[in-house]
Amino acid sequence: MTLSNIERKIIENSIRDIKDFPKPGIVFKDITTLLNDKEAYGVLMNHLYQRYKEYNLDYIAGIDARGFIFGAALAQMLRVGFVPIRKKGKLPYTTISEKYSLEYGVDEVEIHIDAFSSIENARVLLIDDLIATGGTANAAATLVKQAGAQCIEACFIIALSFLDGVENLESKTDVYSLIEVN
Numbered sequence: 001m002t003l004s005n006i007e008r009k010i011i012e013n014s015i016r017d018i019k020d021f022p023k024p025g026i027v028f029k030d031i032t033t034l035l036n037d038k039e040a041y042g043v044l045m046n047h048l049y050q051r052y053k054e055y056n057l058d059y060i061a062g063i064d065a066r067g068f069i070f071g072a073a074l075a076q077m078l079r080v081g082f083v084p085i086r087k088k089g090k091l092p093y094t095t096i097s098e099k100y101s102l103e104y105g106v107d108e109v110e111i112h113i114d115a116f117s118s119i120e121n122a123r124v125l126l127i128d129d130l131i132a133t134g135g136t137a138n139a140a141a142t143l144v145k146q147a148g149a150q151c152i153e154a155c156f157i158i159a160l161s162f163l164d165g166v167e168n169l170e171s172k173t174d175v176y177s178l179i180e181v182n
């Protein structure tokens with residue numbers, strides 16, 4: 001199931017562009033205005049529920065930090081567990097970690113080693129607000145597999161299609177993005 005044009009417009013119109021944040025040349029896609037708009041947030045969550053209710057998922061894994069907002073809400077709607085994939089140093093128990101490159105330097109994400117251990121070969125949906133270069137999502141999908149689960153799909157509200165993030169991630173998992181920004 002994909003988004004209707006009306007639904008897409010409602011969601012698109014609720015996302016605010018902030019120029020030159022966090023640094024010059026970046027247009028930051030601010031989803032706080034989407035969360036603030038009960039109609040747009042409702043349209044989004046209902047669409048995600050309708051799409052994923054047939055996927056027979058066991059868990060939603062959300063990427064730090066905005067992926068937690070959509071992921072945790074969707075997990076409750078689907079009655080499945082939620083797993084946070086966090087920036088390095090935040091998770092208290094034993095973790096598996098994965099480094100990825102940024103424009104300058106490297107970053108690292110982590111998952112609890114036992115996050116999916118209650119279900120063998122668990123079916124996991126990965127979710128974040130936005131995919132840019134795909135570095136974060138690629139590392140997150142690797143962690144899902146290393147923790148013993150299957151990444152069934154990676155879902156993003158927004159994909160920056162002038163970067164090749166989606167293309168790169170598609171070698172690892174199916175990808176679904178609601179809005180493409182050129």
Ligand code: AMP
Pocket residue numbers: 026027028029030063064065066128129130131132133134135136137165
């Ligand atoms: P990347 O690893 O390059 O795909 O970057 C994705 C992560 O950075 C996501 O967690 C996004 O929330 C954040 N991000 C990157 N670019 C933007 C942007 N233009 N607007 C909002 N968030 C962004």
